[in-house]
Amino acid sequence: MTLRTECAVNAVEAARVLGGDSRSRLSAGGTLLMRAVNEGDPSFDLIVRHADPQVLSLRLQADRLHIGAAVTMSALLASPDAACLHAAARQVGGPAIRNMATVGGNLFAPSPYGDLATALLALDATYTSVDDTNPRPLESLFALRATHTVAGSPIARPPVVLELQCRRPAAEADFRFLKVSRVKPKGISVMAIAVHLPGSATGARLQQVRIAFGAMGATPLRAVSAERALEGQTLGEPSIAAATAVALDGLHPDTDAIASRWYRQTVAPVHLGRALRAGGRR
Amino acid sequence: MSKVAVRLVLNGDDRAVFVDPGQNLLDVLRRELGDLTPKYGCGQGTCGACTVTVDGEVRLACLTLAEAVDGCRVDTAAGLADGAELHVLQEAFMEHFAAQCGYCTTGMLMSAATLLRDKPSPSRDEVVEAISGNICRCTGYEPIIDAILAAARGSTTGSGRR
Numbered sequence A: 001m002t003l004r005t006e007c008a009v010n011a012v013e014a015a016r017v018l019g020g021d022s023r024s025r026l027s028a029g030g031t032l033l034m035r036a037v038n039e040g041d042p043s044f045d046l047i048v049r050h051a052d053p054q055v056l057s058l059r060l061q062a063d064r065l066h067i068g069a070a071v072t073m074s075a076l077l078a079s080p081d082a083a084c085l086h087a088a089a090r091q092v093g094g095p096a097i098r099n100m101a102t103v104g105g106n107l108f109a110p111s112p113y114g115d116l117a118t119a120l121l122a123l124d125a126t127y128t129s130v131d132d133t134n135p136r137p138l139e140s141l142f143a144l145r146a147t148h149t150v151a152g153s154p155i156a157r158p159p160v161v162l163e164l165q166c167r168r169p170a171a172e173a174d175f176r177f178l179k180v181s182r183v184k185p186k187g188i189s190v191m192a193i194a195v196h197l198p199g200s201a202t203g204a205r206l207q208q209v210r211i212a213f214g215a216m217g218a219t220p221l222r223a224v225s226a227e228r229a230l231e232g233q234t235l236g237e238p239s240i241a242a243a244t245a246v247a248l249d250g251l252h253p254d255t256d257a258i259a260s261r262w263y264r265q266t267v268a269p270v271h272l273g274r275a276l277r278a279g280g281r282r
Numbered sequence B: 001m002s003k004v005a006v007r008l009v010l011n012g013d014d015r016a017v018f019v020d021p022g023q024n025l026l027d028v029l030r031r032e033l034g035d036l037t038p039k040y041g042c043g044q045g046t047c048g049a050c051t052v053t054v055d056g057e058v059r060l061a062c063l064t065l066a067e068a069v070d071g072c073r074v075d076t077a078a079g080l081a082d083g084a085e086l087h088v089l090q091e092a093f094m095e096h097f098a099a100q101c102g103y104c105t106t107g108m109l110m111s112a113a114t115l116l117r118d119k120p121s122p123s124r125d126e127v128v129e130a131i132s133g134n135i136c137r138c139t140g141y142e143p144i145i146d147a148i149l150a151a152a153r154g155s156t157t158g159s160g161r162r
Helices: A011-019 A033-038 A073-077 A080-090 A095-100 A115-122 A138-147 A224-230 A237-245 A261-277 B025-032 B088-095 B105-118 B124-130 B142-152
Strands: A004-008 A024-026 A046-050 A058-061 A064-068 A126-129 A161-167 A175-181 A189-196 A210-214 B004-010 B013-019 B051-054 B057-060 B073-075
Touching: A004 A011, A011 A024, A011 A046, A024 A033, A058 A080, A064 A080, A073 A080, A073 A095, A080 A115, A080 A175, A095 B057, A095 B105, A115 A138, A115 A175, A115 A189, A115 A210, A126 A138, A175 A261, A189 A261, A210 A224, A224 A237, A237 A261, B013 B025, B025 B051, B051 B105, B057 B105, B088 B105, B088 B142, B105 B124, B105 B142, B124 B142
Parallel strands: A004 A046, A024 A046, B004 B073
Antiparallel strands: A058 A064, A064 A161, A126 A161, A175 A189, A189 A210, B004 B013, B051 B057, B051 B073
16 A cells, blocks of 8 residues: 655645545544554555644633544543543553544544543533534534444545534533443453433432443444433432433444444443442543 | 655654655664664554653554654663663563563563653552553563562562552
């Protein structure tokens, strides 16, 4: 495979180059793209990267966390403002991977990767891109990914993401992240579960419940039926039982080298129950 | 396709090299610059055998686009020893039998050296976390953890367990 590379001056220029060549790929931290290069992936021959400073910013503004697409997992972990995402970011690879892997890249990580994207989905994250600077729900990006891929290769140009925004939980204990893995201390996800339960820290009735699963479909997915089972309830064994009973609704796990579809379906309600009973971030 | 000129500081020495577009840093270090300490293990970012530092941060050379390190400082395990005098971590690895086949050792050393630079007195859990991206199929990790803790204490011998 003969490769070409192009370093664009900014994200807009990168998007222009990407749009003009259907055999191009954007390099973020390189942890996914260089792996494809090493494996001789024949689906692309142009690597585009850019060093736009606007995608490196990380700030808290009016209880919304703004995360540039090129912010690395290590940068997230170094920011007290992003504490709600630390449990998920810490589970992404070892220190070297975390120094390289970016938030934007994680959005495009194929299952069973994409732990941080799962956490972002449960925090109602939105994204902006070069083509559309109005915040759009992260779910729409995942829907685009799921629709526009064949055998894992994109057949339509994905957006060049500029920034993610997500709400910061009012209380630390309202947000729980659980990564289920066979290998300790680090391994690839059997599944990841992110749960946002506003009100749980104070024992109030739950409002705007969000439950997201990673590695239970081609992209991170919300367990909408389980969310509905908890909405308006207080968190306790009856509501947890109701949520776990419908945990699998809308989830479509695959069989891969880490776990079978059957295994994932069997253990998902158990792990959701554990995540709901846990006292906060894990 | 024309090559790309890259300048870097490798273990303190200014180096210049022409790289192929898309070539990874590991290939360039081993094939073009003759530094054989970072190893090719998986090419997927899983094993950590190619761990180096770029501007002081641990990175996986197999997943790093070589041209992206233009102007950077790159350090490998080849730069740990000072002439014939081994780095305290290298001494500790020998004393604790922390290397068997040795394939993972240079990556382990780079992860450990970065940890001790940032945290001179790490806990055992911090050591485990620091090498969590480095796979060893020989030792069972315990001798490696002991060696790193011993090096942190400034003592290359004795049990490093806490």
